[in-house]
Amino acid sequence: MNENQLAENLMNYRKKKGLSQEKVSEYLEVSRQAVTKWEANTSRPSSDNLIKLAQLFEVDVDTLLGNGDREKSSTQGEVSIGKMPWVFIGISVLCILAYIIHSVLTDIFSIGIFICMFIVCIPIQLFLHAYFSNAIKNDFFNGIAGFDDKIEYNICEVKKLLAQIDLHIGILSTVSIFLLSVINGLNLKMQWFNGILIVVYILNFITSIEMSNYKMTDKIYRREDDRKRAKRSIPVTVIYTLILCVGIGMTGIIFEVRGIENNTLAAMKICGLLILGIMSATIGFLFENHKIKKWNPANTNYKTNIVVIISVFICVIMYGFMWVV
Incomplete structure (x- = not known):
């Protein structure tokens, strides 16, 4: 970051907004002399004041610091989901096909088990992967549960979180489908296991998402x-x-x-x-x-x-x- 750039940006954005140093100081609840020193590059605003200044000038903090374009280009290139989720989706589909073929040959097909595997694979695993991929690629997060336009996020960290969640869902879904296909395909008479597996899947699915969110809270949210x-x-x-x-x-x-x-x-x-x-x-x-x-x-x-x-x-x-x- 260029220290001089921050001072210049503070002055330029303030003037664009038609604000005096006194008005800015009142908004931040600091002295006018503090604002003068920031613009003269003899001192630097705190992190909290930087966030407030960015909100006042209606820009993000990176832009105010003078490295917004560089940050944007670097983060867009470094956050991607990769191909592993598609590998897990492929394995899930193969497990379902294997179960169907085996069930037809042995006449032990269960429509309930098939529906469970289908729901886990298509609406959950496949749809969420496509949705998260689109969100990361196009910076579109409004449809994601919990995302609020009124909250200031660190978008790069949000993308990293979505990539982690997507990979976890892929692994969890594939393992669950594999176990369902094996236990029921071999007709092991473990109906109780199906219920436990589905409950564990739901519990793990939601808690893992929430725990990932919790661990990255300090990075995702800009405001305390x-x-x-x-x-x-x-x-x-x-x-x-x-x-x-x-x-x-x-x-x-x-x-x-x-x-x-x-x-x-x-x-x-x-x-x-x-x-x-x-x-x-x-x-x-x-x-x-x-x-x-x-x-x-x-x-x-x-x-x-x-x-x-x-x-x-x-x-x-x-x-x-x-x-x-």
């Missing part, structure tokens, strides 16, 4: 307030996912242990309690996320609302009733 909100919301999402997976897993175990058949009164009661528990947890999750978005970390410490605690408590009670109905 956004980092704090993200670090507060990510564990909430993980806990909610865990609650869902526990409920689904418990349902499968109860059906297996007690020998409950589908379309019976007991089955409907258990599924009804599961739905009530999930609905309660969902209400708490949505309420908590909404509160986190409205939270101002600079003014107050965050406290979990009593509504969330009650919703989780109700969910636990519903799950408990599933064992005794």
Whole structure:
């Protein structure tokens, strides 16, 4: 970075905005002399003030520092997904084809298992890879869950995160499809394993994404307030996912242990309690996320609302009733 370039940019962008040094100092809550020193290149603004200046002048920090073009060209070239996800997609397709051929020859085809493998491979593995590739290539992130135009991101780090997630989804999906095809293709009579595998897949799928996001929070978000909100919301999402997976897993175990058949009164009661528990947890999750978005970390410490605690408590009670109905 050219130190003189920063000083020149500060002066040029200020004049383009028609602002005086005094107005800039009031916006930043610093002295006018500090702004004068920055523009004279005798001192340098802090990182927080650089971010505020970039927001005031409606440019990104890299542009303000004078290395925006260089940074943009270098980051665009260095972040790419690569070919490995396509390799995993190909393996998944081969596993599905092998299962179909083997099932036709042995007459043990299961439409349920085929649908599970198809959903994991096509809508999840293939679609998400295509979507992430397009986002990284064209800098289009608006359709990605959690992305907010009002938040200032480090786009290069967002791309790296998406590339990591895409690779992880590819590995996880391919392993799951392979295990489903082998266990059911060989007719090993392990129906309970299918349920556990699907639950583990869902849990791993979501928690791995959230954990990757959590680890890179400091790099992804430019503003400290956004980092704090993200670090507060990510564990909430993980806990909610865990609650869902526990409920689904418990349902499968109860059906297996007690020998409950589908379309019976007991089955409907258990599924009804599961739905009530999930609905309660969902209400708490949505309420908590909404509160986190409205939270101002600079003014107050965050406290979990009593509504969330009650919703989780109700969910636990519903799950408990599933064992005794």
